[in-house]
Amino acid sequence: MMKTKHVVDLADLSHEELIEIIHLANSIKEHPEDYSDACRGKILATLFYEPSTRTQMSFKTAMLRLGGSIIGFDNPQNSSVSKGESLKDTITVVGGYADIIAIRHPLEGTAAAAAMYSASPVINAGDGGHLHPTQTLTDVVTLYNEMGRLENLTIGLCGDLKNGRTVHSLIKTMSTFKGNRFVLISTAELTVPQYIKDIINSSECGYVEIPSLADAMPLLDVLYMTRIQRERFASEEEYRRQNGVFVLDKDKLKGAKKSMRILHPLPRVDEIDVEVDYDDRAKYFIQTVYGMYGRMALIMKMLESGDRTPSPRIMPTHHYRCCNPKCITASEKYLPAVFREAGGDMLLCRYCDGRTLI
Amino acid sequence: MMKTKHVVDLADLSHEELIEIIHLANSIKEHPEDYSDACRGKILATLFYEPSTRTQMSFKTAMLRLGGSIIGFDNPQNSSVSKGESLKDTITVVGGYADIIAIRHPLEGTAAAAAMYSASPVINAGDGGHLHPTQTLTDVVTLYNEMGRLENLTIGLCGDLKNGRTVHSLIKTMSTFKGNRFVLISTAELTVPQYIKDIINSSECGYVEIPSLADAMPLLDVLYMTRIQRERFASEEEYRRQNGVFVLDKDKLKGAKKSMRILHPLPRVDEIDVEVDYDDRAKYFIQTVYGMYGRMALIMKMLESGDRTPSPRIMPTHHYRCCNPKCITASEKYLPAVFREAGGDMLLCRYCDGRTLI
């Protein structure tokens, strides 16, 4: 039985729980028929306050393949729920209908807020640029299956490493395994934030920064590609100059190990040339199938306890408000201000993990 | 087996049938596993011509928890059905696909019109400001469970009693039980229509009007809160003056009985302060769960007969058209004009119950 009821951050799971979920995912993959009634009679609510068809289909497929059912909505425009009703009320009601909730929202910290009010377990299916734990679970299940281990891997991460939440989350999770080396492949402006480097430094892993995909290629056991949005570049000239440096094509792939594996959280735009799809090292499509098994395992584990008691009321810890304008507390005013002290005058918001100076 | 095939109005059910449904709802609540295959293989179509995510999720959850399945649509903009196809044709087709239909529509009388053409039983899931019988069923199941009886209750109704269809419908239904007293709490302008007072007067129940929530509070066994829309007030000054008089907060609650129960059809906007949620008397969230069990029981009873024969053709009774511009007959011209004589020169429309003078 899992120690945590809700999964807002993949770090909510202990190392052992994560391994257990990966093993369960593989067991489902090997013998899907043994699990086809595992959630019979259970209902998953997919509350998508912004469209994300891919993520929603993955969750739905996972629940349906366990014999469960689905309710929910996929678009705030269609939904009377998001008009004039607080998140608290919606979650309280849906937590009474459904056995488990997957929530997606454009604002950071929404899943943590939802978990406060839901009688049923809540899975964070993406809260703005903050967290997206089931994507990282997808990545980890893929690595475990394709590489045979989660340790001692040289993992290249390429693209916009500054803003990419999937990159941050993957590094955080893989840093908990021994001997991994991260090769950070980006422009100097788009490298990972310092706090991510600090996490690596305090782990049994290491990193190097290499500003060229071609140069990094021969080192890599894994290449994790992500998109750089055009508007992230300093200028249009900069974009044109850099354009292509971080695009994976057959030519750059020539420098890679035969055993290298290419991952991508999808959707892909043009950072991987279509020709690469036909290379045996391309694993970004099968990665979505691993993601489905990972979500199946996670849902099963979270439903195991059957705990439907609402959380006790949480009281404010401070009189301040979080100063992150994208934090859910900025729009849902009744949420109690809850911070943890981060030393000095710094408070960390319980919802969005944002920093507020007092 | 129910005598009526369709449920357009809760009054379509006999007193005995209503009691039977409440008992079935409670039986499902006690032993949900006994009913998890009750509708296996059956399909509910949810035809929502206007978004109402809450109502739709309640219906879907109800059907899924009975082992059934769902088809339907949730938005006219998304749906080619509502463009260029008559209600009659849509209902005829969907009545051939689904075993039971729940229909929601902005125009009054739509559910009655749908029932004319559907081979499968039709449930009214709200037709404009007219009727919403499963909300009243929700309220009654809640009262039965929370109060232990449906008779001899002092029921306060607070807010916009003039326009609130849930209030009218609840009074109509509770007037069929003995000894209930209605405390009507509103401004003079927003009290219940005369025809509702007539219904109470001709029943074994009574009513008083009290213009202050605080004053009424000590009398009440039940407080049924509803929203007053700002635009219902005579003027902005009036709104500001009255603002707060009909808002339930912890302070006003001090005057209430310890055993009082607070209900609300939801969504709540600001007519109940969030602090009240933590009071044990607040039952408006658990009310939605009772609603789910009520809908499960209703669907089960309506599917019992298995009658899939289309209704015989109904011919017009008069040469007039209903003069209610919000009546479904105003937009669906092929609908036969059907009225019942209401004395004098008055006709009552079979669809919307509106009055037409000849």
Add this chain to the structure above:
Amino acid sequence: MMKTKHVVDLADLSHEELIEIIHLANSIKEHPEDYSDACRGKILATLFYEPSTRTQMSFKTAMLRLGGSIIGFDNPQNSSVSKGESLKDTITVVGGYADIIAIRHPLEGTAAAAAMYSASPVINAGDGGHLHPTQTLTDVVTLYNEMGRLENLTIGLCGDLKNGRTVHSLIKTMSTFKGNRFVLISTAELTVPQYIKDIINSSECGYVEIPSLADAMPLLDVLYMTRIQRERFASEEEYRRQNGVFVLDKDKLKGAKKSMRILHPLPRVDEIDVEVDYDDRAKYFIQTVYGMYGRMALIMKMLESGDRTPSPRIMPTHHYRCCNPKCITASEKYLPAVFREAGGDMLLCRYCDGRTLI
């Protein structure tokens, strides 16, 4: 087991396979309970890049009545899938989630393109004005049941025969049965294209053209009505002049055989008067129920093989691009240019069947 994996065109099925599916549809109709678990555990993805609620509900009902489940989307506006992700990537991912895919798209040739990349079988649920094979399957199952045979029928087709893909497809399919006679009822401008007449001429069937519905009526065993869009007429005067000539009403029906059957692909606008609905010869509503059984049979047959291996990569056959601006290759640039030589300088596009001159 079917020889074809995907059904893009009804002509993908052999004559024997079509007959087998019709018989299976009838067996399901007679004993639905024998098939209520036939697809238990299987998932149908309905990928609707344009809304078509009717078609989508028919597919969903079919899959649910076989015990299967549904994922998918119904509107490009709601869906992040269609934004910035290629059809190839979406299909590759969904083909990994679902066991079978029904795809609807405004561009011609989309289903053929999807079939190239899907590990799971693909059904064309309509690709622009090109093909809609399950509508024709619906028509054929209806004819078989209502007429008792698919041969030696005199079939009137009325309306816009030039642009109606359902008309073209029905003629193509019914021409493969012996002794059918097609009565083409339209203005001279809106008659069937020459290539359709060529198909009839090269078959064991024949056709006549009659510019009046009333004149054609007595000849017909079957009347297949379709809509003429107002904008198809040469001018507003022409529309007014012709208006009514191709509308079926009780009066025109007086000239018909008692045994005639009226079909329509729906939605009907005003080309059939509502009074005709009450005539026993009107079969356009029951036709949708036959369509549901036809789709159930098709899904069952297509899932029989369980083949989930992706198709081998297809390489371009020519250096040209299809010159049809509504062809899927016009927007999805990575699609290989695949043509078959049609004699002279003519190439036929593998996706949209459009002609390109070189």
